[in-house]
Amino acid sequence: MTAPHPASRSTSPLPAIRDFPDWVPPMLVKELRQALKTRGFVLSMVTIQLVLMAVFASGLAAAAAEKSTAFVGAIFWIALFALFLVISPTRALGDLHGERQAKTLELLAASGISGTRVALGKWLCIHFQNFLILASLLPYFVLRHSLGSLDLRAELLLLFLCIACSSVWSAGAIAASGTATLTQRVVRGLLGVQALFLFVILLDAMRSGSVTSFLSLSLNAFLVISTAAIVLTVLFLRLAGDCIDSPSENAAALPRILLLLAWVPSAFLSRLHASTAATYAYLLIASFITLVVFLWFLKSDRPVQGSHLSPFRRFGPLARTIALPLLPNWAGSLWLPLLPVAGFAVAATRHRNEMLPAVSLCAASLYLGVLLWRLFFPRIRDPRIVLILTFLLGILLASLNHSLQALPPSVGFCLLPPAALSAYLKLTPNTSSQTDWLVASGLALLVLTSLCFLLAFLWLRASPVWRPRPRQESGPAPQPSSPAPLPQ
Amino acid sequence: MNSSEPLLQVRELRKTFDQFEAVRGVSFDLHAGSVVGFIGANGAGKTTTMRMLATLESPDSGSIQIGPWNALDHPTQVRRLIGWMPDAFGTYAHMSVLDYLDFFARVHGLHGAEREERIREVLDFSGLTDLASRPMDGLSKGMAQRLCLGRALLHQPALLLMDEPAAGLDPKARVEFKNAVALLKKQGATLLISSHILSELEEMCDSLLFIDQGRIVHQGASASLRSHSSPGAAVDVDIRLAGPEEALVQWLALQPLWTLKTRSQHAVLATLASSAPETLASELQRMIHAGIPVCGFHPHQQRLEEIFVQMLRSQPTP
Numbered sequence: 001m002t003a004p005h006p007a008s009r010s011t012s013p014l015p016a017i018r019d020f021p022d023w024v025p026p027m028l029v030k031e032l033r034q035a036l037k038t039r040g041f042v043l044s045m046v047t048i049q050l051v052l053m054a055v056f057a058s059g060l061a062a063a064a065a066e067k068s069t070a071f072v073g074a075i076f077w078i079a080l081f082a083l084f085l086v087i088s089p090t091r092a093l094g095d096l097h098g099e100r101q102a103k104t105l106e107l108l109a110a111s112g113i114s115g116t117r118v119a120l121g122k123w124l125c126i127h128f129q130n131f132l133i134l135a136s137l138l139p140y141f142v143l144r145h146s147l148g149s150l151d152l153r154a155e156l157l158l159l160f161l162c163i164a165c166s167s168v169w170s171a172g173a174i175a176a177s178g179t180a181t182l183t184q185r186v187v188r189g190l191l192g193v194q195a196l197f198l199f200v201i202l203l204d205a206m207r208s209g210s211v212t213s214f215l216s217l218s219l220n221a222f223l224v225i226s227t228a229a230i231v232l233t234v235l236f237l238r239l240a241g242d243c244i245d246s247p248s249e250n251a252a253a254l255p256r257i258l259l260l261l262a263w264v265p266s267a268f269l270s271r272l273h274a275s276t277a278a279t280y281a282y283l284l285i286a287s288f289i290t291l292v293v294f295l296w297f298l299k300s301d302r303p304v305q306g307s308h309l310s311p312f313r314r315f316g317p318l319a320r321t322i323a324l325p326l327l328p329n330w331a332g333s334l335w336l337p338l339l340p341v342a343g344f345a346v347a348a349t350r351h352r353n354e355m356l357p358a359v360s361l362c363a364a365s366l367y368l369g370v371l372l373w374r375l376f377f378p379r380i381r382d383p384r385i386v387l388i389l390t391f392l393l394g395i396l397l398a399s400l401n402h403s404l405q406a407l408p409p410s411v412g413f414c415l416l417p418p419a420a421l422s423a424y425l426k427l428t429p430n431t432s433s434q435t436d437w438l439v440a441s442g443l444a445l446l447v448l449t450s451l452c453f454l455l456a457f458l459w460l461r462a463s464p465v466w467r468p469r470p471r472q473e474s475g476p477a478p479q480p481s482s483p484a485p486l487p488q
Numbered sequence: 489m490n491s492s493e494p495l496l497q498v499r500e501l502r503k504t505f506d507q508f509e510a511v512r513g514v515s516f517d518l519h520a521g522s523v524v525g526f527i528g529a530n531g532a533g534k535t536t537t538m539r540m541l542a543t544l545e546s547p548d549s550g551s552i553q554i555g556p557w558n559a560l561d562h563p564t565q566v567r568r569l570i571g572w573m574p575d576a577f578g579t580y581a582h583m584s585v586l587d588y589l590d591f592f593a594r595v596h597g598l599h600g601a602e603r604e605e606r607i608r609e610v611l612d613f614s615g616l617t618d619l620a621s622r623p624m625d626g627l628s629k630g631m632a633q634r635l636c637l638g639r640a641l642l643h644q645p646a647l648l649l650m651d652e653p654a655a656g657l658d659p660k661a662r663v664e665f666k667n668a669v670a671l672l673k674k675q676g677a678t679l680l681i682s683s684h685i686l687s688e689l690e691e692m693c694d695s696l697l698f699i700d701q702g703r704i705v706h707q708g709a710s711a712s713l714r715s716h717s718s719p720g721a722a723v724d725v726d727i728r729l730a731g732p733e734e735a736l737v738q739w740l741a742l743q744p745l746w747t748l749k750t751r752s753q754h755a756v757l758a759t760l761a762s763s764a765p766e767t768l769a770s771e772l773q774r775m776i777h778a779g780i781p782v783c784g785f786h787p788h789q790q791r792l793e794e795i796f797v798q799m800l801r802s803q804p805t806p
Binding site for chain 2 (some may be wrong): 026034038099110
């Protein structure tokens with residue numbers, strides 16, 4: 001079918017379309033063809049070259065006058081920071097939003113390309129452009145070496161951190177670009193804060209003469225940061241794909257499995273370390289991933305599709321029940337609050353710090369509270385607002401009672417719900433009444449979780465698609481309903 | 489799949505948006521090689537049904553079987569079988585017509601020389617070969633629609649779904665589009681074309697599906713709709729005369745079946761109480777016997793749109 005009409009066959013030669021080999025992902029090909037022609041890319045490339053040329057000219061003049069050339073390195077890195085951490089994510093923030101406004105996403109979805117592949121193509125394109133710019137900056141590395149202001153190990157480490165952060169930020173921005181405008185504004189605001197932070201670093205670096213002085217990463221920290229960056233990037237790209245995929249795709253399974261995989265090593269690594277700070281570092285990374293996944297799927301009201309269950313059908317009713325936590329529905333995310341409880345509890349078996357189980361219970365109870373809102377107040381369309389409000393209320397009450405001071409700094413100052421709620425509850429360890437309270441609240445939490453599971457299970461069972469239905473292939477197809485009789 | 493089995497089987501499809509039930513138990517079959525028009529007023533449920541067939545929306549209940557695959561359980565396999573042409577689609581900035589087709593050909597897994605050959609065929613088919621290097625955001629609506637059709641044909645789909653494909657096209661582009669559909673029909677393509685303009689589909693399609701308020705109210709060829717539409721209903725007859733109209737007016741006033749509507753010099757428009765061909769023939773004969781110099785006798789054929797509206801009015805309100 002669809003062979004052209006012989007008369008319409010043109011003899012004019014087609015322009016070459018072999019600019020990219022077949023193995024390059026189609027989405028990357030499309031993005032690169034577009035992006036390399038945009039004004040944004042050309043301007044970034046030209047601006048960064050002009051700025052660095054001016055700075056290096058000043059540096060050479062300073063070297064000739066035997067003055068300090070440290071400012072050259074500082075400005076060089078600030079330019080790279082700005083490119084990787086501010087400009088790239090800001091441009092990524094318009095990716096899916098732009099496609100949605102142009103009504104081009106639907107054709108992509110109908111053509112069979114998965115949402116994750118779309119998001120991955122966009123993410124790869126951003127990094128390809130960054131690496132092109134980075135490659136154009138190699139002569140400046142050589143120049144800095146000749147000026148004697150290059151600490152190769154520290155700077156490679158810094159570059160690694162920069163790329164890792166940029167990966168996560170860009171993936172997060174792509175995911176945010178597919179969501180509501182409010183989320184985009186929040187991410188834009190965070191990028192603005194980051195730009196401000198860079199400005200502060202610049203001022204500090206101009207004074208101290210170096211931006212790499214704060215770097216002292218151990219191998220473990222290096223590995224943890226790499227792993228966290230990879231996990232978060234994959235997670236954000238999958239969530240971005242969720243904005244594109246049709247409801248028949250199960251976008252929830254991978255992030256939830258990733259989350260589970262993030263908690264297992266985090267909990268055990270936190271046990272290995274003697275220092276409380278390291279323990280909290282591992283747990284907080286996993287907590288952050290939990291928060292992202294939890295917030296994302298809390299808003300999901302998608303009905304359970306036959307396609308979601310089809311991989312489990314062949315293993316019978318037990319497999320379908322086991323599949324519950326992986327279904328793309330808020331009810332399927334009920335088990336997530338248990339992860340922080342379990343993770344912090346494992347850490348607490350090594351560190352006899354009563355703050356750890358307390359924080360875990362607080363985290364879980366906060367998440368669970370929002371789930372209860374979701375269950376009993378379905379009119380609240382976006383329960384994330386409840387979570388944020390509870391968090392802010394906790395901070396406010398804790399500030400009024402001066403109880404934030406009672407928390408370890410790593411918990412108290414991280415922007416995570418456990419800090420707010422534990423501050424709110426004014427937890428003070430080493431008292432027997434406190435321990436009793438923890439046991440009581442732990443039991444209450446278990447009861448609540450079980451209740452939620454039960455309700456969610458009933459809710460899912462009531463869904464028409466969840467009920468087993470006869471397969472099309474296994475029985476005779478029902479006849480089409482007869483059309484209404486025509487008027488006489 | 490058995491060759492006698494329909495290519496597309498839709499059963500009891502339902503979809504609700506919040507409180508609004510957009511599709512209420514739609515069922516129909518589509519056989520390979522047929523061109524079917526999907527007709528309904530704005531908001532009747534056409535686009536929702538088409539989007540469910542294209543796996544872009546999921547039904548609340550019901551089933552869609554395309555070829556050997558259930559669209560709910562195997563959306564990826566189904567997407568390989570269908571070509572989707574929406575009513576409105578966006579263009580990419582900084583991308584030529586050729587780049588656009590090349591991108592979608594890559595998405596559909598076409599490689600190397602096969603991809604180039606297929607793109608060339610599609611460009612030829614849609615008459616865009618000379619515009620291959622032109623930026624796609626500079627195309628006219630008609631050209632963009634042809635490009636969209638070409639994109640949908642890249643992977644040689646078994647079923648082509650077209651949602652309001654001629655909406656917003658100028659007359660020339662409409663004719664070009666009709667020619668393209670005729671060519672596809674000749675080549676044995678299976679097409680489901682939705683529109684709210686009946687006359688547009690009447691010529692192109694083998695059969696028509698009428699949807700109203702989320703339900704299929706009639707299915708069959710346009711001729712069947714005409715033949716079923718109130719065979720005894722009144723009809724306006726345009727009568728031309730070789731002399732003055734006065735004699736005819738006086739004759740009509742005495743006839744119980746006739747009602748005068750308008751009169752002008754040598755012409756009368758009157759309503760006959762029955763549109764049955766036998767009645768029309770006998771009335772003409774009687775006029776001639778009465779000595780009226782009739783030189784033209786043209787009963788107005790009811791337009792399909794009018795028949796459709798009559799049919800909808802007679803449907804019980806759900």
